[in-house]
Amino acid sequence: MNKCEDILDDDFVIEMTDDKGNVFYYxxxxxxxxxxxxxxxxxxxxxxHGECCDCGCGCDCEDxxxxxxxxxxxADGEEEYIEPTDEEFEKVRAAYERLLxxxx
Numbered sequence: 001m002n003k004c005e006d007i008l009d010d011d012f013v014i015e016m017t018d019d020k021g022n023v024f025y026y027x028x029x030x031x032x033x034x035x036x037x038x039x040x041x042x043x044x045x046x047x048x049h050g051e052c053c054d055c056g057c058g059c060d061c062e063d064x065x066x067x068x069x070x071x072x073x074x075a076d077g078e079e080e081y082i083e084p085t086d087e088e089f090e091k092v093r094a095a096y097e098r099l100l101x102x103x104x
Contacts, residue, residue: 014042014081016067026067032095039092040081042067068092 014026026042033039044065068089069081084092 013045014040014069016081024065026065031071032068032092032099034088034091034095037088038071039084039088040069040071041096042069042081068096 014028016024016026018024025045027045029041029043031038031040044067068084070084070088072080072082074080
């Protein structure tokens with residue numbers, strides 16, 4: 001099993017599909033609570049072709065694929081990641097920047 005398969009077996013890897021049917025993989029880097037809701041900072045683990053990348057294979061990986069997603073519980077009781085509203089996004093961005101300032 002290669003490193004990429006190890007990553008994909010991890011429970012924290014999120015698979016997302018865009019409107020064209022392309023599948024992308026993200027690692028949940030952190031949870032940011034804002035206004036009683038949880039938001040996930042997701043970092044892409046995809047190469048330039050959208051394939052899972054282990055970042056050690058020599059390919060040209062996309063390092064800047066970062067997504068903020070709102071975590072909601074669906075009708076089946078499972079967590080789902082959805083796009084936040086513009087207002088939610090701005091609040092999460094500000095909360096994240098405060099966290100960075102506290103660490104510095």
